[in-house]
Amino acid sequence: MGEVGIPRRSWLMLALGTGGQTASTTVLYGLPYLLPAFREELGLSLVGAGLLVSCPIIGILLGLIGWGVVADRYGERLALSAGLLSAAGAIGLAAAVSGARAAGALLVLAGAAGSSVNSASGRLVIGWFPPARRGVAMGVRQASQPLGTALAAAVLPPLAHHAGLSAAFGFCAALCGVTGVAIAVFATDPARPERPERASGERTPGPYRGGYLWRLHGAAALLCVPQFVVTGFALLFLTEVRGWSAATAGTVLAAANLAGAGVRLLAGWWSDALAGRVRPMRLLAVATVVDLVLLTAGAAWDSPAGTAALLLATGLTVSTNGLHNTAVAEYAGPDWAGRALGVHGMGQHAAVVLVPPLAGALIAGHGYTPLFAAAAAFTALAVALLPAADRPAPGAVAPPLSSGQRGDAKATA
Numbered sequence: 001m002g003e004v005g006i007p008r009r010s011w012l013m014l015a016l017g018t019g020g021q022t023a024s025t026t027v028l029y030g031l032p033y034l035l036p037a038f039r040e041e042l043g044l045s046l047v048g049a050g051l052l053v054s055c056p057i058i059g060i061l062l063g064l065i066g067w068g069v070v071a072d073r074y075g076e077r078l079a080l081s082a083g084l085l086s087a088a089g090a091i092g093l094a095a096a097v098s099g100a101r102a103a104g105a106l107l108v109l110a111g112a113a114g115s116s117v118n119s120a121s122g123r124l125v126i127g128w129f130p131p132a133r134r135g136v137a138m139g140v141r142q143a144s145q146p147l148g149t150a151l152a153a154a155v156l157p158p159l160a161h162h163a164g165l166s167a168a169f170g171f172c173a174a175l176c177g178v179t180g181v182a183i184a185v186f187a188t189d190p191a192r193p194e195r196p197e198r199a200s201g202e203r204t205p206g207p208y209r210g211g212y213l214w215r216l217h218g219a220a221a222l223l224c225v226p227q228f229v230v231t232g233f234a235l236l237f238l239t240e241v242r243g244w245s246a247a248t249a250g251t252v253l254a255a256a257n258l259a260g261a262g263v264r265l266l267a268g269w270w271s272d273a274l275a276g277r278v279r280p281m282r283l284l285a286v287a288t289v290v291d292l293v294l295l296t297a298g299a300a301w302d303s304p305a306g307t308a309a310l311l312l313a314t315g316l317t318v319s320t321n322g323l324h325n326t327a328v329a330e331y332a333g334p335d336w337a338g339r340a341l342g343v344h345g346m347g348q349h350a351a352v353v354l355v356p357p358l359a360g361a362l363i364a365g366h367g368y369t370p371l372f373a374a375a376a377a378f379t380a381l382a383v384a385l386l387p388a389a390d391r392p393a394p395g396a397v398a399p400p401l402s403s404g405q406r407g408d409a410k411a412t413a
Helices: 008-028 031-041 046-074 076-096 100-114 116-128 131-163 165-186 196-200 212-241 246-274 278-300 304-316 321-332 337-352 355-366 369-385 403-412
Strands: none
Touching: 008 046, 008 076, 008 100, 008 116, 008 131, 008 165, 031 046, 031 131, 031 165, 031 212, 046 076, 046 100, 046 116, 046 337, 046 355, 076 100, 076 116, 076 165, 100 116, 116 131, 116 321, 116 337, 131 165, 131 212, 131 246, 131 321, 212 246, 212 278, 212 304, 212 321, 212 337, 212 355, 212 369, 246 278, 246 304, 246 321, 278 304, 278 321, 278 369, 321 337, 355 369
């Protein structure tokens, strides 16, 4: 055994899920770091390059719920390995074709295949860890996204500059292929708890009665907009507005994304200590609003504070991801977690699918200041939409409230 009550195999499953998410992130969310290469090698405008960046997100929308059903019915191992290996094949073909249209079509397929990780890896972690450690475990799993983004920031721009887009795509394909094989060989699906309703043949109650889960979905979708604004256009802002070299900007942003991974871990630990996910999520979202307002002001008046706020936003905008994914999976329960996480991810990606091209058009017409102001507004809306407190899963016995949760309950009574 590892930590008391947690089998050692749980940590292996966490490592495999985190590795798969890190690899898929380079394809699903790391392509903004190839924006300069798309414009130079493919001759695209900023809007056209933004559309190419959106192609994997379109694929995610097509695949998320389907992979959630596969994970719920046939297990996480099958969903993860099949999705990653298929994504490796699609992005590998993208490395071999010429032309933006062919590459875009294959990037859509890569996104649809790689979306299995969004639905199944969180379900794998929830199944292998007890509630008191899920915040940290999901923080580690969600840290894979800034880790993957940091890897993309550090590797893809110089690789594309020296060896072309095909080399950058080939790197992403190799990562997905290696992690897909590792999961196929070493992953084990978590045991599913027996429930009285299963023995009697009754169906478990669905989690979508009432508005709690929908509010979590909506708040998470709104919070993804500033995340994609910062991730997608930080490199261009630093190079075009601040005059940094691409190599320097990529290195600094890689370090900032690594710090963002640490923020997710701390957020998970904090939520475990509070025995709740919603309260820390709200406080982090408020801090993000403040930082984005400072970023807007710094961009408008060309202040170094704007650069500092941008780097801070790289971590803050991703800080809540593990919390809302954990809250959704816990509330949905083991029978619905895969599908609920699929719907959750679908809502987030539907909210951001047009962010790269629209943001590119906004920058071309009006600069970065209104873009950062819009990101702050979306975050403020998310704060308003968040539920007041955590709720137990339908049909579950509510655990004792922490002191902080009792205060929230009294305040909303």
